[in-house]
Amino acid sequence: MIDPTDPRSPSRQIADDLRNDIHSGALEPGARLPSERELVERYGTSAQTARQAVSLLKTEGLVVGMPGRGVFVRERPPVLRVGSDRYARWRRDQGKAPLQAEVEELGLKWRQEVTELAEVPAPEWVAKWYDLAPETPVFVRRRRFWIDDHPSQLADSYYRLDLVTGTRIMEERTGPGGGYRVLEELGYPLTRVREEIALRMPTPDEVRALRLEPGTPVAELHRVSFSNDKPIELLQGILAGDRYVFCYEMPVTD
């Protein structure tokens, strides 16, 4: 089954065959790929070569290996469309955090796990936006968001100490409406949001925390929340790339 005159290496030939089967639908999502031993027999290569072919598909994010069971065509998890009206005030008035509202509208379960509440020296980008000297202490809320019992986002919110000391932002539970509601009550209503999204592969820590399959990229989100042009919250998020679609809508300015 391997064509020695083909310029592609044997492992590439096998990988391309399997990829075709997946894209053509011959192998549907959830289906099991031929086992390593079957591939060896079918193509007449060594086991390592068959393994490398499958490994290629894994790094492409097309298949997932389950030790003892087999290699399976990945089923795309439910995707969350993160929209640009996420921050609308009427959502908070219903007592929900921005993401929570969006998730529950889709009929999915939602959970927030607070992993750390602490004073830390300000990271460089935080100091820059808050116009603080480097290393100035700031308050950080680190959370992990779960959607349908899957971890899907790591989110670290940084606040100025002079703004949030003594408020519910320093507590485990910020109360209905989330952190924005607290800031609003302090006299800092949210007026503008700036988001930057970069793409990269996850670190091993992130793979663990988000239970990412190999071949899943992440989005690194930096968000600046303004109240009348004054930054009031800075967020760094790591989002599982296969669970989010970012969606922005904007008028065209002159």
Add this chain to the structure above:
Amino acid sequence: MIDPTDPRSPSRQIADDLRNDIHSGALEPGARLPSERELVERYGTSAQTARQAVSLLKTEGLVVGMPGRGVFVRERPPVLRVGSDRYARWRRDQGKAPLQAEVEELGLKWRQEVTELAEVPAPEWVAKWYDLAPETPVFVRRRRFWIDDHPSQLADSYYRLDLVTGTRIMEERTGPGGGYRVLEELGYPLTRVREEIALRMPTPDEVRALRLEPGTPVAELHRVSFSNDKPIELLQGILAGDRYVFCYEMPVTD
């Protein structure tokens, strides 16, 4: 150098060591990693094990192998911040396409390569937005964008035939200001834009067309351009994940 009591597998231990060296700065961007043979000697493992460690770092996008030379810590290419004021009309009045203006402001070279001009059956999402029967013929402009002599984006623009037949949109060169300028002159000024961004690993075709290093994710961008709530252009873009940062700024609505 391998700790047999460590629960991590040998290849993981080697990979973690190298990753630490990279993050600590002991191995700077552009530096060469120890060669496969050196790693074998240092850790006392087989060559395959050392290879697997390095291969892990490749899929993480941290290093790049150059056959015959070595494995090098990846240098991040210049990153382009794609902003939400990209579509502002004043830019087009200077005779530049949206992306072109942004790139040249950074002092980078810019080039557009038209790879195909054709009538094709409408893909599903195109038919949906244009409210056409599936497979209705539409006109597609496929281009590849180069920044500083690196391919960085594949962009397919779909147009309704009844709008663009006989216009410069069907020509190789659309003239100053790009496709939006042509539509504007036809009586369809751009008023609103909607963008959806999904993350995934590239297909082999995309790896080739964008000359992507292993371990580089891509962003799949779907853009709908409206003129007074009527879609006038649909774009699917594949953007090299290591060359773009997406940046959106939005007011908070009630």
Add this chain to the structure above:
DNA sequence: CAGTGGTCTAGACCACTAC
């Protein structure tokens, strides 16, 4: 020319799964 990464063969053992 020696050294490099990339690919391959031919074995082996382990932990896990499903029966």
Add this chain to the structure above:
DNA sequence: TAGTGGTCTAGACCACTGA
């Protein structure tokens, strides 16, 4: 218990690079 993926050893050849 048989089959699975995951990892490992110990070799080998090739094309390419740089001196």
